Amino acid sequence: xxxxxxxxxxxxxxxYPTTHALKEVSFRVERGEFFGLLGPNGxxxxxxxxxxxxxxxxxxxxxxxxGHDVVSEFRQSxxxxxxxxxxxxxxxxxxxxxxxxxQSGYFGLGRENHHWxxxxxxxxxxxxxxxxxxxxxxxxxKRRVLIAQALVHRPxxxxxxxxxxxxxxxxxxxxxxxxxxxxxxxHTIVLTTHYLEEAESMCDRIAILNQGELVAxxxxxxxxxxxxxxxxxxxxxxxxxxxxxxxxxxxxxSRNRTQIHVPRExxxxxxxxxxxxxxxxxxxxxxxxEPTLEEVFLSLTGSQSxxxxxxxxxxx
Amino acid sequence: xxxxxxxxxxxxEVWRFLKVSVQTVLAPAVSTLLYLLVFGVVFEEAxxxxxxxxxxxxxxxxxxxxTLAQNAFANSSSSILQSKMNGNIVFLLLAPLSALEVYLxxxxxxxxxxxxxGGAVLLIASLITPVxxxxxxxxxxxxxxxxxxxxxxGIIAGIWSEKYDHLSAFQNFIILPLTFLSGVFYSIQxxxxxxxxxxxxxxxxxLIDGFRFGFLGVSDVSFGASVVxxxxxxxxxxxxxxxxxxxxxxxxx
Numbered sequence: 001x002x003x004x005x006x007x008x009x010x011x012x013x014x015x016y017p018t019t020h021a022l023k024e025v026s027f028r029v030e031r032g033e034f035f036g037l038l039g040p041n042g043x044x045x046x047x048x049x050x051x052x053x054x055x056x057x058x059x060x061x062x063x064x065x066x067g068h069d070v071v072s073e074f075r076q077s078x079x080x081x082x083x084x085x086x087x088x089x090x091x092x093x094x095x096x097x098x099x100x101x102x103q104s105g106y107f108g109l110g111r112e113n114h115h116w117x118x119x120x121x122x123x124x125x126x127x128x129x130x131x132x133x134x135x136x137x138x139x140x141x142k143r144r145v146l147i148a149q150a151l152v153h154r155p156x157x158x159x160x161x162x163x164x165x166x167x168x169x170x171x172x173x174x175x176x177x178x179x180x181x182x183x184x185x186x187h188t189i190v191l192t193t194h195y196l197e198e199a200e201s202m203c204d205r206i207a208i209l210n211q212g213e214l215v216a217x218x219x220x221x222x223x224x225x226x227x228x229x230x231x232x233x234x235x236x237x238x239x240x241x242x243x244x245x246x247x248x249x250x251x252x253x254s255r256n257r258t259q260i261h262v263p264r265e266x267x268x269x270x271x272x273x274x275x276x277x278x279x280x281x282x283x284x285x286x287x288x289x290e291p292t293l294e295e296v297f298l299s300l301t302g303s304q305s306x307x308x309x310x311x312x313x314x315x316x
Numbered sequence: 317x318x319x320x321x322x323x324x325x326x327x328x329e330v331w332r333f334l335k336v337s338v339q340t341v342l343a344p345a346v347s348t349l350l351y352l353l354v355f356g357v358v359f360e361e362a363x364x365x366x367x368x369x370x371x372x373x374x375x376x377x378x379x380x381x382x383t384l385a386q387n388a389f390a391n392s393s394s395s396i397l398q399s400k401m402n403g404n405i406v407f408l409l410l411a412p413l414s415a416l417e418v419y420l421x422x423x424x425x426x427x428x429x430x431x432x433x434g435g436a437v438l439l440i441a442s443l444i445t446p447v448x449x450x451x452x453x454x455x456x457x458x459x460x461x462x463x464x465x466x467x468x469x470g471i472i473a474g475i476w477s478e479k480y481d482h483l484s485a486f487q488n489f490i491i492l493p494l495t496f497l498s499g500v501f502y503s504i505q506x507x508x509x510x511x512x513x514x515x516x517x518x519x520x521x522x523l524i525d526g527f528r529f530g531f532l533g534v535s536d537v538s539f540g541a542s543v544v545x546x547x548x549x550x551x552x553x554x555x556x557x558x559x560x561x562x563x564x565x566x567x568x569x
Contacts (some may be wrong), residue, residue, distance in 0.1 A: 055410065074414075085403075091401070093331075
């Protein structure tokens with residue numbers, strides 16, 4: 001018998017009057033996974049997360065959280081999931097502590113949960129701010145409160161919707177350390193991020209959404225290995241007026257380096273290199289390497305990298 | 317069921333208006349007292365609505381009811397709209413609370429604000445002019461029914477509105493005319509037949525008339541009829557509010 005997944009998505013559809021936001025998206029997130037949900041802006045990531053939390057209703061299909069349907073068993077499913085929203089939202093009437101006790105109360109938890117709330121304040125370095133009105137906190141502190149609010153009921157599934165968008169380096173590191181800690185404590189983590197470097201270093205498996213469709217779902221290494229191209233690195237700039245089929249293969253072209261797509265399949269690869277040789281590009285000059293997650297992502301989503309061979313993660 | 321969750325939402329909504337009590341309790345109390353001073357002084361000798369009762373004693377129940385109704389409406393409507401506009405409504409929507417539980421919590425808080433504000437007006441008015449009390453039980457019953465009706469209307473208005481302009485339109489074009497044309501300042505028996513007939517279709521008229529009966533023991537229509545109309549109206553708005561909350565209309569995309 002198949003075990004109950006942390007998240008089970010079955011042909012989830014969302015249509016708005018003018019947009020088809022999600023197109024039959026299906027996948028499972030297993031318990032204890034650190035799962036990355038990637039996609040360019042408008043790909044449908046936030047819509048999908050909002051359906052998981054009951055903030056948005058799917059047009060068709062089902063989502064289950066720890067085996068509970070998000071519509072028909074909303075009480076159980078919402079008790080099993082904690083969502084950290086992308087926007088810095090807060091209630092200006094209350095202090096940090098008041099807000100946490102209110103949020104905890106919504107889940108039916110009273111004084112018996114205060115010890116955990118105190119612990120959350122400490123873990124997230126909010127103890128000194130506990131009696132501060134939320135309106136008076138900095139953006140970073142508000143982000144920490146959002147995380148604390150999502151965790152008041154100790155949910156086994158934690159969804160972080162672009163938690164590092166617009167935060168400084170120090171806080172970003174602190175947030176990732178905290179996400180790691182939650183994962184080690186047994187929580188299932190679903191992460192969406194604009195920073196592919198983060199997804200690459202933290203996630204076990206990755207799903208890529210593009211225009212509402214699931215275009216990839218796999219273990220990171222498998223995702224890269226399944227990619228039909230390798231990257232050929234040529235340590236000089238190739239001239240601009242090459243035959244169309246070569247131009248189509250160019251990934252990046254900088255002052256002293258050109259990177260091109262080279263078929264992974266050996267026979268096709270050999271044929272491609274021979275064709276290059278025939279127009280004066282010696283195969284011996286080309287160093288082959290595996291693509292990075294970012295390169296796979298950009299190729300699958302058709303996004304423009306705008307990158308000139310830089311190695312750092314770029315917002316997509 | 318999640319009774320503690322419902323209680324927490326109720327407590328939070330009451331906490332919210334008490335945190336800004338100058339704006340939510342004191343200001344409406346003062347403005348209502350200004351009505352009492354102006355109208356009471358001007359018409360005290362000139363107008364007799366019910367034989368044996370001064371104009372002030374006729375006016376006070378109407379003013380208390382008007383304050384109570386407007387504040388009950390303001391509590392639920394402004395809280396919901398503000399949460400929607402600030403985006404913090406997500407905290408509530410992510411919670412394991414049913415439509416009924418959300419409704420009861422908002423309604424309870426609206427009733428609480430109505431009673432606190434109305435009570436404040438009544439208390440201060442009683443210091444200025446003697447207030448007679450025919451039946452405390454009826455006064456309380458109509459206070460509960462009225463703040464319930466207006467609280468439920470506020471829930472619907474808060475969900476329907478997308479900006480303060482919409483809410484202001486709801487308040488100025490629906491709530492205010494219904495309140496002012498309900499016999500706060502006059503008896504509908506003094507109106508021409510056409511306007512008397514129009515007033516008989518105004519549910520707020522029954523709320524004020526029944527409430528006034530609780531104070532004076534005199535009313536335009538029987539208090540039993542007022543109880544029936546107010547209860548039916550509250551029931552209708554309750555069903556409508558719960559259906560809207562359950563559908564996720566303008567709340568869950």
